[in-house]
Amino acid sequence: MDYSDPNAFTLPFQLTKQVRRDVYPLLEPTQPELSAKGKTVLITGVSGGIGKMQVIAESWATAGASGIVITGRNTEALESVATRLQSLAPATKVLAQSADITNEASVAALFAAAKEAVGKIDVLINSAGSLEAGLVGTAEPTKFFTDFQVNVLGTYLVTQNFLTQADGSGTVVSFTTGAIATVFPGMGGYTASKLALTRIMENLHAEQPNTRVFLLIPGIVQTAMTVDSLKPYAKDTPELSASWTLFLSTPRAEWLRGGIVSVNWDIEEMEAHKDEIVRDNLLGRAFLNAKLGKDGHPWS
Template sequence: MSSTTTASRVALVTGGSGGIGRAVVERLAADGYAVAVHYAGNPARATEVADQITAAGGRAITVGADVADETAMGAAFDAVEAAFGGIDVVVNTAGIMLLSPIATLDLADFDHMHRTNVRGTFVVSQLAANRLRTGGAIVNFSTSVTRTQFPAYGAYVASKAAVEGITLILARELRGKDITVNAVAPGPTATALFLNDKDEATIANLSKAVPLERLGQPADIAETVAFLAGPARWVNGQVLFTNGGLA
């Protein structure tokens, strides 16, 4: 799908002000999409991203909401539709990761993480299922750790396994609507979320675990999202492991 055809398409990216979300926003804007940069708690950072896009000749707005709050997210969808006339693509990068062995995990952390990662994905997916235009795409986010089973990731992986289930079933439920639903499962990616609380030795070991012997970059993940958002009309109900070959 060329930029001439994506120029009329509109994307809402949750968690779009930082990390992978920001890379996705920048890539879709470069591909010609009008983009809505969603944020939960940092409007200044979202505005910075949107201003950068508009300064380069693109179209961008910001929308703020708790992804797990269906009323607030419904208002965010309203704002995007009012600004751009409709929505074609929803990319749900918003998520949190709190690591701990299962035996010692604070259950308040479990609840907090699952509210954002599971309920938030469900709310956004539900709204997208009802409001995307024909030819649309929903892209949710899982993790490659659903396969690698690293210790301390138990509660996080549980939330992302739920995201995969939501994604794969929704793809089948939208039969006949010409809306694709897929999930991206990144491997080790150099974002603040991933690098936080990891020492250099741990980061080096994770880099070496990948056959390409490097961490992924947010742009690597955004490339996969751009594929699913636009040209990949025959890819549906899938989880794409974008991880450099991590086993």
């Protein structure tokens, strides 16, 4: 691998020849096709200081969501984001509710508050995450499994409560990572937990046919979680991930249900090969079917 190439950690995971790094016209939150009017959304991990999740909430506000619930552990940070959202969309109902997603009672309280503030949640965005670097066998077990507590247990608890209040319907978008397809020394807990999350969401898709399930790879965004070795390759904007969550909530994304998609992939190129993607299940099974690489999948 040529590590001097800024795309070194992006091209190996490309499905499309076109590489997207930022929002393009189809994904502008102001596009009528991406309108969130009449929809309520709950976004986890917003107070983590990452910035990406705040941008997601802002995109939903720009798109006119009727209700936005943001959660995380930092109450002060949440309130700051809520103020920003209200300035963007004064008509949108906004709830900032701190919660520990790894605690059942805390998650139950979150959804009780959400019901009172905005009613039923239509869209869940599982964007809270943990990355505790450490080598297998030498990392302290409690620290190593923090990633499983947040990325797997936490996401499961939030999703379970979402499904209960949504009567088994609605849209669930869970963030995963392209790193599940390879091995990064020191990131064993993170990649293993994200791989476990991916399989759980694939099961949810198979088991709950009325629930729209998507797995989204955000590319490499410069955040507090980005490990130092990957920072030179963090070329993707948080706005791109935000717009993708809007897109996945629309009917146009229906054919992608249950699949793993990356923000770096061009939507229109994928649509041009829709039949092949669906026929060969190229978006499932942790990339075992699609041939990813520099020039994208070799379309038939």
